Each structure stands twice: as C-alpha cells, then as structure tokens.
Amino acid sequence: MNLSQDPTQKESARAPWTRFLPLLVMVAVLALLAVGLLTQTDDAKSVLEGRNAPAISGKTLDGTQFSSSALKGKPMVINFWASWCEPCREEAPLFRELADKLKGQATLVGILMRDNPGKARAFAQQFGYTFPSLLNTNNNLAFDYGVTAPPETFFVDSSGKVVKRKIGAITSVEMRQNLELLGIKL
Amino acid sequence: MNARVILLSLLLSSAPFFSSTALAQNVPDVNLELNENQQARVRDIGAKLRCLVCQGESVADSRAPFAFEVKRQIGEFLQQNRTDAEIIGFFQTRYGDTILLEPPRRGINLVLWGVPVIALFGGAALWWSTMKRKNTAQVSAEMLERVDREMLERSMQEPHRTPDSRL
Numbered sequence: 001m002n003l004s005q006d007p008t009q010k011e012s013a014r015a016p017w018t019r020f021l022p023l024l025v026m027v028a029v030l031a032l033l034a035v036g037l038l039t040q041t042d043d044a045k046s047v048l049e050g051r052n053a054p055a056i057s058g059k060t061l062d063g064t065q066f067s068s069s070a071l072k073g074k075p076m077v078i079n080f081w082a083s084w085c086e087p088c089r090e091e092a093p094l095f096r097e098l099a100d101k102l103k104g105q106a107t108l109v110g111i112l113m114r115d116n117p118g119k120a121r122a123f124a125q126q127f128g129y130t131f132p133s134l135l136n137t138n139n140n141l142a143f144d145y146g147v148t149a150p151p152e153t154f155f156v157d158s159s160g161k162v163v164k165r166k167i168g169a170i171t172s173v174e175m176r177q178n179l180e181l182l183g184i185k186l
Numbered sequence: 187m188n189a190r191v192i193l194l195s196l197l198l199s200s201a202p203f204f205s206s207t208a209l210a211q212n213v214p215d216v217n218l219e220l221n222e223n224q225q226a227r228v229r230d231i232g233a234k235l236r237c238l239v240c241q242g243e244s245v246a247d248s249r250a251p252f253a254f255e256v257k258r259q260i261g262e263f264l265q266q267n268r269t270d271a272e273i274i275g276f277f278q279t280r281y282g283d284t285i286l287l288e289p290p291r292r293g294i295n296l297v298l299w300g301v302p303v304i305a306l307f308g309g310a311a312l313w314w315s316t317m318k319r320k321n322t323a324q325v326s327a328e329m330l331e332r333v334d335r336e337m338l339e340r341s342m343q344e345p346h347r348t349p350d351s352r353l
Binding site for chain 2: 047114139142143144145146148149
C-alpha cells in the first residue's frame with residue numbers, strides 16, 4: 001500500500017494555518033473596513049494643499065472690489081460662509097476676534113455661498129465682521145476651491161500656497177494650530 | 187394624548203418637506219437655455235459625478251444645492267461648447283477623484299478594480315478544489331487495515347469457501 005496516496009496523510013501534510021485562512025481573510029477585511037471608517041475625518045485633504053491658491057476677486061458685501069493679487073506676499077485665511085449656515089454662526093465670534101488680532105500679519109477674507117446679500121449683511125453686522133466678504137454669486141470661487149458646503153476655511157501661506165483646509169466649524173485650538181503653519185502666533 | 191401623537195407624527199413626516207424647502211431657498215434660481223441635446227448631456231455628465239454632500243447619489247439624481255450648482259455649471263460649460271472630458275476634468279481637478287462615480291483605473295484604484303476579479307477566480311478555484319476533495323474517496327490506512335483483517339478473519343472462519351463456491 002502506497003501511504004503517500006493516503007488522503008489522511010495528505011490532510012495532515014497541509015499546513016495547520018490553512019484551516020484559519022477564511023478567518024484570517026475575514027479579520028483582514030474587517031480591519032481594512034475599520035481603518036477606513038476610523039480614519040475618515042472632517043479634514044479630508046484638499047487637492048489644493050501644496051498648490052497655489054486660486055485667485056480671488058469680485059465684489060464684496062459693501063460694494064467694493066476685492067482682488068487677492070494685490071495681497072501677494074502675505075498669508076491669507078479664507079472662510080466660506082453663509083447666513084443660513086448654523087455652524088457658521090458657531091465660528092462667527094472666532095472670526096470677528098481673528099480679524100482684530102490678524103491685522104497686519106495676514107489677510108482674512110470671507111466668501112459667501114448661496115446667500116442672499118441682505119441676509120448676509122445682517123449676519124455680518126450681527127457678528128461685527130469687519131473683514132471683506134465676497135458675494136460669489138455664480139459660485140465660481142466655491143468650485144475653484146473645491147468647496148461643497150459652508151463653512152470651510154483655507155490657510156494660504158505667504159508664497160500663495162494652500163497649506164491646510166478645515167471643513168466645518170473651526171475651533172480656537174484648530175485656528176491657532178493652522179495659523180502656526182503660516183508662521184503666525186496669536 | 188392620541189391627538190398629540192398624531193400631531194407629532196404629522197410634524198415629523200412634514201420635516202423633510204420643510205428642510206428641502208429651506209435648502210431650495212438657498213439655491214439661486216438660474217434658468218439656463220439648453221436644447222434637448224445639451225439637457226441630455228447635463229444628465230449624462232451628472233450621472234458620472236458623485237454628489238459629495240449626498241449618500242451615494244449622483245449629481246444627476248440628487249436635488250441637493252451642491253448638485254444643482256454642479257448641473258448649472260455643466261450647463262454653462264456646454265453653452266461654451268466644452269467637451270465632456272473637459273467638464274469632468276474641471277470638477278476632478280477641484281474635488282479630486284472622489285467626485286468621480288467610477289474611479290479611474292490607475293494607482294491604488296487598480297486594487298478596487300482587481301479585487302472583484304481576484305475574488306471571482308479565487309472563489310472558483312476554492313470551490314473547484316473543495317468539490318474535488320469531496321469526490322475523492324476518504325479511505326484511511328487504518329480503515330484498509332481493518333478491512334484486510336476482517337477479510338482474513340472471514341476466510342479463516344470459512345476455509346473451504348472460494349470465490350467460485352458462490353456460483
């Protein structure tokens with residue numbers, strides 16, 4: 001009798017870990033899913049990060065003309081907001097405060113999204129906004145920056161490159177950390 | 187009590203209507219003059235783009251403000267005689283590959299395209315090997331030994347019986 005043909009022998013010759021192969025595959029798939037779900041944050045990296053910030057120009061809420069090309073060599077904080085947006089209300093006091101603190105160090109500019117100018121003006125007045133906010137009537141600026149919904153904040157360094165994007169209402173800690181990336185300490 | 191429950195149910199069921207109305211108010215009403223062909227192209231291009239503020243919906247299917255603006259932008263580009271590839275490229279360079287409903291077949295995305303094929307062939311190979319193993323007679327050495335022993339015992343119990351004696 002040829003024992004090498006014996007299926008039992010063949011069975012025992014198979015590495016014991018192969019029994020756990022389906023379990024290992026399942027664990028690996030679940031681990032991948034868990035990593036994917038847990039690493040998904042609000043600060044999904046913008047395709048703009050590390051690239052030149054798109055130029056910003058247009059009419060502001062107070063009717064004046066704004067152009068970012070005139071501000072070359074200075075860091076910039078760009079905030080997309082709207083009067084109907086609840087998280088924008090949450091972060092509004094922080095931006096009012098920032099406008100005062102940033103003077104001379106960087107330019108703070110707001111860009112409206114899908115907003116009625118009258119309501120936006122009332123919002124700006126209510127929260128004491130002193131920085132310019134562009135009307136962005138055809139949404140082109142939101143498309144240029146890859147913005148889907150307000151609020152979103154972009155941090156642009158003095159060389160004109162986008163350093164960081166924050167999706168959603170920004171906290172004072174996040175603001176400080178991101179400003180440090182621009183070399184600004186408050 | 188019942189009246190309160192009914193009132194609450196009515197309010198809850200009407201909430202989506204009110205929220206969509208509120209959202210719609212924030213969408214600028216822009217009427218683009220597009221011919222039938224252009225309208226069809228808006229739908230076709232919109233079907234290839236993901237609505238980034240929706241749950242698994244294309245821009246073409248969604249009624250979200252973001253999807254509306256993307257569709258309007260597509261319409262404007264079509265009026266400027268831009269090609270489909272140019273229009274899709276415009277959104278891809280601004281929002282990344284995530285805006286594409288069909289991920290491009292390059293880089294890490296190849297894994298996405300390759301996994302179903304690997305799973306299909308791997309599954310087929312696994313099924314084939316399992317079936318083959320099942321069809322193979324599972325006779326152990328011990329079993330063969332036992333059968334030999336039993337046959338020997340029987341032949342000893344019936345010494346005069348030969349295979350031909352059955353006939």
